[in-house]
Amino acid sequence: MSIRRKYTIVLFNFVKYRIPVIVKIYQTRMQKLDKNLVLAQANDYCPGISLDCVILGFHEGKLKVLLNKFSTYTKWMLPGGFIYKDEHVDAAATRTLASRTGLSNVYLRQFYFFGDVSRTNLDENKDMLARQGFAKDDKEVSKWFLQRFFSIGYYAFVEYGKVKVHSNMDEDVAWFNLSDIPSLYTDHNIIIDKAITTIRSQLNSIPVGYELLPEKFTLTQLRTIYETILDAKLDRRNFQRKILSAGLVCKLSEVYKKWGQKSSILYSFDKNKYHAAIKNGIPVF
């Protein structure tokens, strides 16, 4: 037998028999680590309560939502987390947001408590655990993950350009157009809808523009945000008159050139006036 033939056989056997074994060993180790981590953390969290963040950004004329997906699971979901037993809910939300976006000092507000019994879908959760590699009859893991969960909804406005989306082996993170969101885990589609409805109803006293836009922006961008949230067309000229006459923004000497068309004037917010106006409510529509 030639040396080459011999090596080929060794290599073939290695690939066929050894690699699966090695993979299996590591998988088992990882799962144990994973499970221990999960259980240790589960003990530190308040039972039955989670929180989910609807993180909104604005890019190229579209409102976007940040979603994530476990690499072992099929459905996308809202970035969420649990509350430590000695932690303020708002702190837990801030922590969750920071872990996904790397941002702190973000406009983040609680908007609803989701308390439907049927929002906890046992079949869905069992499927997710199975794909994660946990045994069906694993009592400890089931006890945490197959309990009824309430969820506290938070929405956040972030500056799109400042968010660094970093997916890794275990988790994908990505922006989705608000108008084009797939079917999500549990009631997360409902949570997003409720967030938008809430924001819309309080739009006059929420600094959407200030939080979503970069330092310098055009009035068209600002208007587009309002139009998207209100799901209505606003008269360009009337909108500008309102914003300008209220003195909320300062005209800059720079212009924004891009799409072809006429270049548009850049503005920046007059921070003091803007926040004062928001407190009293800006009539937008």
Next chain:
Amino acid sequence: MSIRRKYTIVLFNFVKYRIPVIVKIYQTRMQKLDKNLVLAQANDYCPGISLDCVILGFHEGKLKVLLNKFSTYTKWMLPGGFIYKDEHVDAAATRTLASRTGLSNVYLRQFYFFGDVSRTNLDENKDMLARQGFAKDDKEVSKWFLQRFFSIGYYAFVEYGKVKVHSNMDEDVAWFNLSDIPSLYTDHNIIIDKAITTIRSQLNSIPVGYELLPEKFTLTQLRTIYETILDAKLDRRNFQRKILSAGLVCKLSEVYKKWGQKSSILYSFDKNKYHAAIKNGIPVF
């Protein structure tokens, strides 16, 4: 010894020695019953979550809040309850409201999730349990009552005249003027403030008048409600013009005579127009 003297002594001894013993026996029985009841129920409830209702009524020109107080405890508190493990949160709120007011079909809305760690005051709760007659080291009772509690805040508008306030041995129930509320259990003062703030900020799309007033009412009563919630005076004539020109109310042929002064015209809501207007938002101030 005269018969009278003999009876006196017997009666004296009875009062001095027997009655306390009998009372003690019954107290102990009641506490055991109480404890068993508490523990049995505690098992059926979602741990760590309560809900509190800010029940608002309107009477004699004042906004009122319904509060209750355990007869064994000093502080008044918001009518509250827990959520059964298989119960929708909103259903739990409806149930809590009905048990205190006897009313169903009430305008009841969730408005905030109170998630501060420090809202659970252990000393206060220990004091309450002690006054209720539970031993300090009673592990089972402590486990439920001395855990960290979140609370979901609900507000409700009820027609004052329809509520039957029924206090009993264990619990007092009473209306308080919104402007004159004592120091309450835990953060319940904060919860009321937050409720009012929330209602104020959404006043244009909340049917306060419709829910708080009886079938027939005067425009002054309606205006007073808005003035109280907004904490501002509204011009009587401008307010009437707005309400009337929007066609929200129908003028009745009856008048309201009471306070002396000129008798005022009674109105009733045009239900359809009113709810349509509320959906789009009535500009009030």
Next chain:
DNA sequence: GTATATTTGCGTCGTATCGACACATCAATT
């Protein structure tokens, strides 16, 4: 009985605001 105070019904008036639309400008495509 008369005067006063208070509350109600029913208005007026000037200004600010809102919604609808016109027109010129600029850059890229046709």
Next chain:
DNA sequence: AATTGATGTGTCGATACGACGCAAATATAC
């Protein structure tokens, strides 16, 4: 050179809004 689409700037009429006036009705004070 004409067209397209987005932008800056302005006009105009209707209406809504805030401020306020005045008479009528009823209780209290004298």
